[in-house]
Amino acid sequence: MTFDLSIITANAGAIWNAFLVTIYTWLAGSVLGLMAGLLIAALMLFGGRPLQLLLRVFIELVRGTPFLVILFLVYYGGPSFGLRLGAMTAGVLCIAFYSSVYFAEIFRSGFAAVPRGQLEAGECLGLGRLQLLWRVQLPQMLVLILPAIFNMLTILCKETAVLSIITVPELTAVLTGIGTRTFTFIETLLVLCIAYLLLIEITSRAGRWLEHRVGIYLQR
Amino acid sequence: MFDWPTFLFSLPLLGKALLITLQTSLLGNAFGFVIAILISSMQLAKMPLLRRLGGSYIFIFRGVPLLVQLLVIYYLAPMFGLPNLSPMVAAVMALSLCSGAYIAEILRGGLMAIPSGQSEAAHLLGMSRPAILLRIELPQAVQSTLPSLVNELVLLIKASALVSVVGLADLTRVAQNLASSDYLFFQHYLVLAGIYCLINIPLTMFGRRLERHLERSLA
Amino acid sequence: MSLSLSPTNAISAVPAENSKIAPIIHLSAVGKRFGKNQVLANIDLDVHHSEVVCLIGPSGSGKSTLLRCMAFLEEYDDGEIHIEGRLLGWEIDDRGHRKHAGRNRLNQARRNLGIVFQQFNLWPHMTALGNVTEALVRVRRLPRQEAEKKAMKALDKVGLSEKAKEYPARLSGGQQQRVAIARALAMEPKIMLFDEPTSALDPELVGEVLAVMKQLAQEGMTMVVVTHEMGFAAQVADSVVFLDQGSIVTRGTPNEVFRDTNHPRLRQFLQNYLDRNAFWHTTPEKTS
Numbered sequence: 001m002t003f004d005l006s007i008i009t010a011n012a013g014a015i016w017n018a019f020l021v022t023i024y025t026w027l028a029g030s031v032l033g034l035m036a037g038l039l040i041a042a043l044m045l046f047g048g049r050p051l052q053l054l055l056r057v058f059i060e061l062v063r064g065t066p067f068l069v070i071l072f073l074v075y076y077g078g079p080s081f082g083l084r085l086g087a088m089t090a091g092v093l094c095i096a097f098y099s100s101v102y103f104a105e106i107f108r109s110g111f112a113a114v115p116r117g118q119l120e121a122g123e124c125l126g127l128g129r130l131q132l133l134w135r136v137q138l139p140q141m142l143v144l145i146l147p148a149i150f151n152m153l154t155i156l157c158k159e160t161a162v163l164s165i166i167t168v169p170e171l172t173a174v175l176t177g178i179g180t181r182t183f184t185f186i187e188t189l190l191v192l193c194i195a196y197l198l199l200i201e202i203t204s205r206a207g208r209w210l211e212h213r214v215g216i217y218l219q220r
Numbered sequence: 221m222f223d224w225p226t227f228l229f230s231l232p233l234l235g236k237a238l239l240i241t242l243q244t245s246l247l248g249n250a251f252g253f254v255i256a257i258l259i260s261s262m263q264l265a266k267m268p269l270l271r272r273l274g275g276s277y278i279f280i281f282r283g284v285p286l287l288v289q290l291l292v293i294y295y296l297a298p299m300f301g302l303p304n305l306s307p308m309v310a311a312v313m314a315l316s317l318c319s320g321a322y323i324a325e326i327l328r329g330g331l332m333a334i335p336s337g338q339s340e341a342a343h344l345l346g347m348s349r350p351a352i353l354l355r356i357e358l359p360q361a362v363q364s365t366l367p368s369l370v371n372e373l374v375l376l377i378k379a380s381a382l383v384s385v386v387g388l389a390d391l392t393r394v395a396q397n398l399a400s401s402d403y404l405f406f407q408h409y410l411v412l413a414g415i416y417c418l419i420n421i422p423l424t425m426f427g428r429r430l431e432r433h434l435e436r437s438l439a
Numbered sequence: 440m441s442l443s444l445s446p447t448n449a450i451s452a453v454p455a456e457n458s459k460i461a462p463i464i465h466l467s468a469v470g471k472r473f474g475k476n477q478v479l480a481n482i483d484l485d486v487h488h489s490e491v492v493c494l495i496g497p498s499g500s501g502k503s504t505l506l507r508c509m510a511f512l513e514e515y516d517d518g519e520i521h522i523e524g525r526l527l528g529w530e531i532d533d534r535g536h537r538k539h540a541g542r543n544r545l546n547q548a549r550r551n552l553g554i555v556f557q558q559f560n561l562w563p564h565m566t567a568l569g570n571v572t573e574a575l576v577r578v579r580r581l582p583r584q585e586a587e588k589k590a591m592k593a594l595d596k597v598g599l600s601e602k603a604k605e606y607p608a609r610l611s612g613g614q615q616q617r618v619a620i621a622r623a624l625a626m627e628p629k630i631m632l633f634d635e636p637t638s639a640l641d642p643e644l645v646g647e648v649l650a651v652m653k654q655l656a657q658e659g660m661t662m663v664v665v666t667h668e669m670g671f672a673a674q675v676a677d678s679v680v681f682l683d684q685g686s687i688v689t690r691g692t693p694n695e696v697f698r699d700t701n702h703p704r705l706r707q708f709l710q711n712y713l714d715r716n717a718f719w720h721t722t723p724e725k726t727s
């Protein structure tokens with residue numbers, strides 16, 4: 001058993017590209033998921049009873065399904081509907097789709113946490129429902145839900161590893177590829193683990209910092 | 221659109237695969253629980269070294285994707301003198317190690333919520349530290365965190381779909397095999413998703429009921 | 440019955456000619472149910488320009504609900520509420536059925552109203568100034584500078600111009616409630632509705648809020664105040680309305696209502712109030 005990091009430096013370019021793919025699929029998917037989640041939460045708030053029920057069922061179904069299975073459904077099952085996506089696009093969309101329901105739940109709990117009285121006060125001053133959503137509810141719930149959002153972001157970062165199964169050239173796919181080709185499992189897997197640990201650590205630190213920044217108004 | 225004969229034909233196969241999925245997740249959850257007891261009590265120990273070790277375990281196993289953990293065990297175990305891990309053993313190992321970290325975090329919260337007076341009282345009665353943990357603190361921690369533990373089980377069942385990559389014939393793997401034999405990808409994966417939902421949604425609802433029950437009993 | 444409350448009635452009662460002019464708030468036969476629970480029944484109430492009306496009554500008698508109906512925060516089921524002669528919240532269609540008035544119509548009616556809640560309901564993520572400015576900018580569409588000037592004037596009025604840049608969490612309860620009053624005042628309402636504005640405050644902070652309200656009353660603001668502060672009602676109110684179990688039991692000047700002996704429920708309510716607030720007459724004797 002040998003330990004030789006030269007295999008990493010020799011493939012630095014490919015690994016860097018894979019790293020960028022990981023970051024791209026993760027962040028693009030998350031941002032889309034956040035927007036979709038906000039939309040779902042708002043629809044549940046303003047929509048009628050039937051729409052609420054429908055969205056509830058949708059949320060439960062997506063939450064009950066493993067991410068890998070959703071990926072398979074879209075990437076391999078999509079073509080039977082003429083939905084032919086590249087692996088990367090499918091990956092981003094699946095992360096967005098999968099995370100949207102979790103983000104929706106987070107937003108929903110955030111909406112519920114802002115006291116009704118604050119909305120009534122605004123209503124009486126003539127502020128519209130959307131203005132209140134945007135100016136009163138969102139900024140406040142942001143502080144409350146930031147920990148949950150960042151927790152979800154770390155989960156999604158780890159889920160991008162699953163994209164390797166549908167051949168997205170991200171970190172896990174590329175590094176294990178190098179490993180199998182050159183029989184350097186220890187080095188490649190070590191670098192892989194460290195890369196994810198770093199990403200996760202940076203994300204949670206950023207989350208804590210942001211929480212502090214946004215929550216300044218709560219300090220006495 | 222939906223090929224019923226194929227569906228009916230696939231049911232027995234999927235049924236068997238479901239047992240494998242449940243077996244891996246439940247075993248993973250059980251061993252994970254044991255690991256979690258160890259790790260959470262390390263984290264709450266007085267010795268800085270133990271705390272550090274417990275913290276590192278959680279940092280690593282929550283920071284690395286489960287898929288990568290699986291690959292590490294699968295590729296590296298032979299190099300460290302554990303030749304020929306069967307897919308089942310590798311899968312259960314990975315699930316246990318990973319869920320151990322998550323469950324430890326849950327238990328730690330439950331353990332910290334217990335007033336310290338209880339263990340002091342038990343200590344005065346002459347109970348040993350492990351006995352206090354197992355007989356007094358743990359039952360309470362489990363009771364107060366039961367909803368989160370159920371939720372964790374749901375997450376683990378979903379995560380177990382990944383063990384298909386090390387060749388274990390679980391639900392996902394069998395559906396994959398079926399799909400690649402008759403190219404009915406969408407149908408097989410839809411059925412697959414349905415089966416996972418059939419297990420997970422009732423479990424989730426059970427967890428929510430427990431939570432409401434808990435809230436009411438505390439109120 | 441000898442009550443030691445002495446209504447001084449510093450503000451003159453409703454000017455005689457006022458009663459001839461149409462009331463600014465007019466309630467006729469208003470009723471409200473929560474499910475099967477009839478919370479308000481057959482409420483008739485007129486409030487005239489510059490009048491200060493205090494609503495008193497036991498807990499659960501429907502005071503808050505009545506006040507909230509006046510702002511259409513609760514939809515009343517029966518009767519009509521008119522603000523400045525216009526039906527509030529509902530519209531009567533051709534066939535005589537009532538349906539919800541549009542947002543615009545409701546907002547138009549609400550422009551006359553300023554509301555102050557027991558729980559302040561300030562927006563905690565905005566400074567005091569931000570709270571007051573928000574509606575000026577987004578509803579009145581004033582340019583920011585002008586809005587801030589107006590807001591500062593309102594804050595000055597409640598004596599808080601130097602706290603303009605503070606977030607609510609850094610203000611005392613009394614200061615927060617004064618900011619809430621300024622927020623309502625900045626929109627230049629004709630009527631101010633108060634729902635127990637001092638009930639959530641520590642006793643030593645009640646005075647500063649009541650002082651602001653007293654000043655408003657003296658400046659001729661039309662006010663409807665739900666309150667447990669009988670001293671305030673006695674000094675400031677033009678009329679006091681006693682509500683019990685969802686109906687108006689009696690209405691009159693503070694003098695009349697506080698000395699009214701005809702209504703056993705009112706007598707008991709006032710006696711309870713005195714018992715609760717006059718402990719200092721009895722405790723020294725007991726302890727000595």
Ligand SMILES: Nc1ncnc2c1ncn2[C@@H]1O[C@H](COP(=O)(O)OP(=O)(O)OP(=O)(O)O)[C@@H](O)[C@H]1O
Pocket residue numbers: 473476478496497498499500501502503504505
């Ligand atoms: N949103 C609601 N849903 C159902 N019932 C309600 C609601 N709000 C108030 N009620 C009921 O209406 C009745 C009157 O309540 P209201 O809050 O108006 O009383 P109040 O006179 O303001 O009492 P307090 O002095 O305690 O504030 C009470 O019986 C209350 O339980």
Ligand SMILES: [Mg+2]
Pocket residue numbers: 502503504635
């Ligand atoms: Mg009330």
